[in-house]
Every structure is written in structure tokens, then in C-alpha cells.
Amino acid sequence: MNTPLPPVLVVDDEKNMRLSLQTMLKDEGYTTRLAESAEGALEMLAGGEFFMVITDARLGGMSGYELLGRIRSRWPDLPALMLTAYATPKLAVEAIKAGAMDYLAKPFAPEELFHAVARCAERHKLLRENAALRARAGEITSLDQIIGEAPAMRGIRQMIQTVAPTDARVLILGESGTGKELVAGAIHGLSRRRGLSYVRINCAAIPENLLESELFGHEKGSFTGALRQKPGRFEEADHGTVFLDEIADMSKPLQAKLLRFLEDGSFTRVGGTQELRVDVRLIAATNRNLTQAIEQENFREDLYHRLNVVQFHLPALRERAGDVGLLAEYFLQVFRVKMNKSTTTLAPATLAKLMSHNWPGNVRELRNVIERALILETTREIQPDSLPEFERDHHRQKAQTLLVTPGESLDDALGRLERELINHALETNGFSLTRVAESLKLTRHALRYRMQRLNMKLINENGPGRENAET
Numbered sequence: 032m033n034t035p036l037p038p039v040l041v042v043d044d045e046k047n048m049r050l051s052l053q054t055m056l057k058d059e060g061y062t063t064r065l066a067e068s069a070e071g072a073l074e075m076l077a078g079g080e081f082f083m084v085i086t087d088a089r090l091g092g093m094s095g096y097e098l099l100g101r102i103r104s105r106w107p108d109l110p111a112l113m114l115t116a117y118a119t120p121k122l123a124v125e126a127i128k129a130g131a132m133d134y135l136a137k138p139f140a141p142e143e144l145f146h147a148v149a150r151c152a153e154r155h156k157l158l159r160e161n162a163a164l165r166a167r168a169g170e171i172t173s174l175d176q177i178i179g180e181a182p183a184m185r186g187i188r189q190m191i192q193t194v195a196p197t198d199a200r201v202l203i204l205g206e207s208g209t210g211k212e213l214v215a216g217a218i219h220g221l222s223r224r225r226g227l228s229y230v231r232i233n234c235a236a237i238p239e240n241l242l243e244s245e246l247f248g249h250e251k252g253s254f255t256g257a258l259r260q261k262p263g264r265f266e267e268a269d270h271g272t273v274f275l276d277e278i279a280d281m282s283k284p285l286q287a288k289l290l291r292f293l294e295d296g297s298f299t300r301v302g303g304t305q306e307l308r309v310d311v312r313l314i315a316a317t318n319r320n321l322t323q324a325i326e327q328e329n330f331r332e333d334l335y336h337r338l339n340v341v342q343f344h345l346p347a348l349r350e351r352a353g354d355v356g357l358l359a360e361y362f363l364q365v366f367r368v369k370m371n372k373s374t375t376t377l378a379p380a381t382l383a384k385l386m387s388h389n390w391p392g393n394v395r396e397l398r399n400v401i402e403r404a405l406i407l408e409t410t411r412e413i414q415p416d417s418l419p420e421f422e423r424d425h426h427r428q429k430a431q432t433l434l435v436t437p438g439e440s441l442d443d444a445l446g447r448l449e450r451e452l453i454n455h456a457l458e459t460n461g462f463s464l465t466r467v468a469e470s471l472k473l474t475r476h477a478l479r480y481r482m483q484r485l486n487m488k489l490i491n492e493n494g495p496g497r498e499n500a501e502t
Contacts, residue, residue, distance in 0.1 A: 036152055037079075038062040042072045042086035042098065043114070052085060055141055061148065069093035073101060078364075078375070081109065082155035083148065088115040088134075096129045103130035108158065108173075110151045114139075173220060177213055178361050181351035181486070187214065187343060194341050195221035200293070202338045203316040205345030208395030211316040212276065214343055219272040224312060228271030230264045235277035243285050244301045247292075253302020263300065265292070269309040278338070279319040279330055286331045293337045313338070348390040348397065352450070353486050355386050358394060362401040363413065372405055378412040383462040386487070387454045388421045450485050453478075 039056055041063050043049045049065045056063050064081070066072040069090050076084075084102060088095040099111050113134040127134070133147050174188050194201065195218045203211045212231070219229045237245055244254075248263030265273060275281075281289065292298045297308045315338045324330035348355065359377060367374060377385075381404075390396055404417040453467070460466035468478040 036061065036155060037082045038064045039148065040064055040066060040072060040075060040081045040084045042066045042069060042084065042090065042095070044068060044087065044089075044091045048087070052144075055144065056148065059145055059148070061152075067091075069095065069098035069101075072098060076102070076106060076109075080368075083151040084109060084111040085148075086111060086113055088113055096125060099129035099131055108175075110154065112144075112147050112151070174217055177210060177217060178358050179351060179354040180357060181346070181354050183346045183351060184354065187345065190341075190343065191217050192221060194218065196223060198222075198312050200312070200338055200340040201314045201343065202335075202341070203314065203343045203345065204321070205316075205318065205343075206347050206393055207318045208393030209345040209347060210394050211318075211343075211345060212274070214345065215274040215276075215314045215316060218314060219274070219312075222272065222312065224271050228268040229274070230268040230271065231274045231276065232264055233276045235280040239282050239285075242281065243288065246285075247288070247298050247300055248303075249301035250303040253300075257302070260300075263298075265298065265309050265311055266307065268311045270311070272312045272314060275313065275315045277317055278315040279317040279321060279324050283329075283331065286334050290331065290334045290337060293334075348393045349447070349450070351486070352386060355390070355397065356382055358397055359385055359401055362398050363405065366402050366405045370405060372408070374405055374408050374411055374413060376412050378414050380415045380462070381413050381418060383457070384415050384418055384421070387457045387462070389451065389454070446485060449481065450487060453482060453485070453487065 039061055041049055041052045041056075042065075043052070044067050046067070049067065053063045053065060064075060064079070066075055069086070070093055072084070072086070075081075084098075086095045086098055090098070095113055095115075099113065102109055102111055110132040111130060113129075113131040114137060115134060116137040132151070135143055135147065174191060177184065177188055177191075179185075191214065201215070201218060203214050205211055215231075216229070219225060232245065234242060244257075244261070244263070246263050246265055248261050248266055249257050251257055251260045288298070293313065295308065296310055297306050299306055321330055321335055325332045325335060348358075356377075359382065363374070363377065366372075385397070385400075392399075400418060401413075403419065404413045407417045408414065453471070456467045456470050460470055464475055464478065468475045471478065473481070
């Protein structure tokens with residue numbers, strides 16, 4: 032069964048032109064959505080899926096050229112067609128530079144429009160088929176799934192684009208649920224090896240006595256149950272990428288064998304004598320403190336230095352609280368389509384409750400919370416009652432708050448404690464800025480200043496049910 036195409040977004044400040052384009056495209060079997068301004072178009076793009084954009088060059092407010100620049104920045108894979116009544120070679124060059132895949136001069140023949148739209152429709156179908164194939168292979172090839180506008184996340188996306196085209200080994204550190212696997216997949220997807228094998232192995236999920244065989248393979252009869260020769264995952268990934276997750280859970284003897292492999296790509300299968308050699312790029316990740324593991328002699332220091340050519344450190348979700356809303360909206364749209372639900376947004380009080388939570392499970396926990404809420408929700412907005420009761424974990428979180436984690440500075444620990452105290456006051460006072468300020472013996476101005484400094488957001492001045500948003 033063929034999946035229907037998403038609509039075309041038509042942007043023009045002239046009503047007659049919008050309706051004319053809608054009629055022509057409808058006759059060719061395309062659905063459309065209409066926007067009379069670039070600002071309105073950006074809102075529609077943020078809330079739905081389109082396979083292309085058709086925009087006039089001259090719009091009231093933001094121009095079509097500026098719109099294309101915003102689209103190229105936020106949705107780099109979305110093609111756009113520009114319409115102009117003032118076609119000159121100079122304007123054509125400007126349109127292409129702004130991000131248009133083509134442009135048409137008014138008046139244009141309908142066949143010219145249909146040809147351009149058909150090319151974009153075919154491109155979208157191919158991209159969708161490729162994405163489905165990559166999903167079956169467990170690959171991630173786009174930065175779009177690494178959501179976040181916190182400075183740390185913008186830096187990580189930029190660093191991925193810089194490092195991915197090289198063959199440098201990468202070590203990804205961060206708590207469970209922060210997105211280490213997404214980063215590894217994006218690095219492979221943007222590398223020169225992207226069309227080749229991408230093998231993922233969770234070192235903690237495979238018994239220690241089987242992990243060596245899994246990685247390096249074994250010869251027939253090398254151990255009980257080895258009824259035939261079996262190539263290892265490194266052999267399967269020759270010329271591709273191997274992602275070793277939870278690398279700190281690997282035994283010391285196997286760490287030594289991995290260290291030798293990293294020197295020149297050579298190894299022997301379990302029970303074998305023949306030296307084999309492959310060319311793979313290695314990406315490793317762990318949620319453990321490797322410095323502490325080295326001090327406790329649970330992890331080899333020389334292996335750490337071999338792996339740590341380029342290091343990514345993913346921040347915990349509580350350290351980028353401003354991204355909670357972005358991630359929640361993203362997961363909502365993903366699951367809404369999968370479940371075919373009519374729920375389209377989060378109620379303000381729901382967002383306030385999400386932003387006040389400490390998220391010990393990080394992005395993975397938020398993803399599960401939104402999926403659960405969408406299953407339970409029966410209205411068009413996710414209500415607070417559809418969220419789990421976070422309070423039962425509150426005492427455990429408070430106890431952890433007073434601990435300085437390894438590598439954390441005193442200033443960072445104090446900032447974390449201050450954030451926790453304000454979050455608790457928000458929950459206790461119904462997210463009312465006025466009541467929170469009174470309970471903490473602060474002026475509202477002082478409270479707003481502290482929250483801004485801590486990158487926190489408050490949904491409403493007087494509580495989640497009122498207007499006049501405060502950030």
C-alpha cells in the first residue's frame with residue numbers, strides 16, 4: 032500500500048494566486064496548505080510535514096528569500112520552488128543561493144509548475160524509501176533527530192559535521208538516555224562510509240564469555256557449541272563502522288585484545304591462528320566515569336587514550352531544561368502520526384509540569400512519558416493528568432541533589448541545587464510566579480533574573496491557566 036504524499040505548502044500574499052495554485056495542484060492529485068505570509072508558513076512547517084514549499088519572492092513582512100534561508104537552516108532536506116514576477120538572471124542566482132531548487136517566472140505555463148512539483152514528489156518518495164531501508168538496518172543518517180537549541184547541543188551538531196567525514200575514532204560520554212546512540216548513528220550517516228555496514232554492539236547486553244566471539248568470530252570446535260566457523264562483527268563491518276556501546280562493561284582481557292586490534296586492525300578468531308585484518312571505524316560510548324574506572328583499575332588507560340581521539344560529552348536533560356519543550360513537541364508529532372491520534376499539542380500546564388521535572392532518565396524518559404501520555408489522552412491537547420506522577424521520585428532526586436558528581440565544579444553543583452529548589456517551589460505553588468517569589472522571599476524581578484540565568488522557563492506569570500506568558 033502506497034503512503035500518500037504530504038501536502039505542498041503554498042506561500043503567497045495574494046489570495047487569488049494562492050487559490051489558483053491550489054486548484055491547479057488539486058487537479059493533479061496533490062493536497063495543499065496555504066499561507067499568506069512567511070511567518071505563517073514557518074509556523075505551519077513547525078507543526079506538520081510537507082514534501083515541498085512553493086513561495087512568492089515578494090511577500091508582506093519577511094520576503095521569500097528570507098523564508099528560503101530559514102527553511103534551509105531548519106529543514107535542509109525540504110525542497111522549495113520560488114515564483115517571481117521580476118525574473119532576471121541576478122534574481123535567479125539570489126533565489127538559488129537562498130535555497131530554492133528552482134524558480135518560475137510569472138506568468139508560467141501550468142506544465143512548468145507540474146514538472147517541478149513532480150520532481151519534488153519523486154524525490155520525496157525516494158527519500159522515504161531510503162529512510163525505511165535505513166530504519167530496517169538500524170541506521171541514523173540525519174542530524175534532524177538530535178533535537179535541542181541549548182548551546183551544548185548546537186555545538187555537538189556542529190562537531191558531528193566536522194568529525195564525521197574523517198576516520199577519527201570517537202568516544203561518546205553521557206548519562207543513560209542522553210542520545211549517545213543517535214550521535215553515533217549521525218556520525219556514520221555523514222561519513223564516507225555511510226553506504227557500507229553500520230554494526231552496533233551493546234557490550235553490557237552480551238555475556239562476557241560470548242562477547243569476544245561476537246566481536247572477533249570463532250573457529251569450528253573452538254568451544255562447546257561452536258559447530259561451524261563464524262565470522263565476527265568486525266569482519267562483517269569491514270570498510271564500515273562499528274559502534275561499541277557500554278564499552279566500560281568490557282572485561283580487562285578483552286580490552287587488551289581490542290587494544291591490539293586498534294593498532295592496525297588485525298585480530299584472530301577465537302580458537303584460530305590465522306591473523307586477519309579489516310578496515311573499520313570505531314565509535315565507542317559509555318555512561319560510566321572512565322577516569323574513575325581507570326583509577327579503580329577496571330578500565331585500561333592505554334585503551335582509553337586509543338579510543339579518545341575525539342570526545343563528545345552529551346549533557347543531561349536537566350542541564351538543558353530549555354530543550355524539554357522542543358523535545359516534547361517533537362516526540363508528540365512522531366507518535367501522533369504513528370498512532371493516528373488527533374492530539375496535536377501540549378496544554379500549558381502540561382508543559383509546565385514537564386519542565387519542572389528533574390529527568391533522571393533524560394531524553395529516553397521524556398520520550399516514554401510522551402508516548403504514554405498520547406496513548407492515554409482523549410482530547411486535542413495533552414493534559415497534566417495524562418503524565419505520570421513525578422512526585423514519588425522527588426525525595427530520591429532531592430537526596431541526589433546535594434551530591435557533587437565526579438568532575439562537577441562547585442558553581443555547577445550550586446546552580447543545580449538552585450534549579451532544584453526553584454523547580455520544587457514551582458510545583459508546590461502551582462507554577463505561579465507571584466506565589467513562588469513570595470515563598471522564596473524574592474521579588475518577582477529577582478526570581479525572573481535567577482530563572483533566566485539558569486536557563487529556566489516559566490509558562491505563565493500567575494499559573495498555568497492564565498495568559499501573558501513569562502520566560
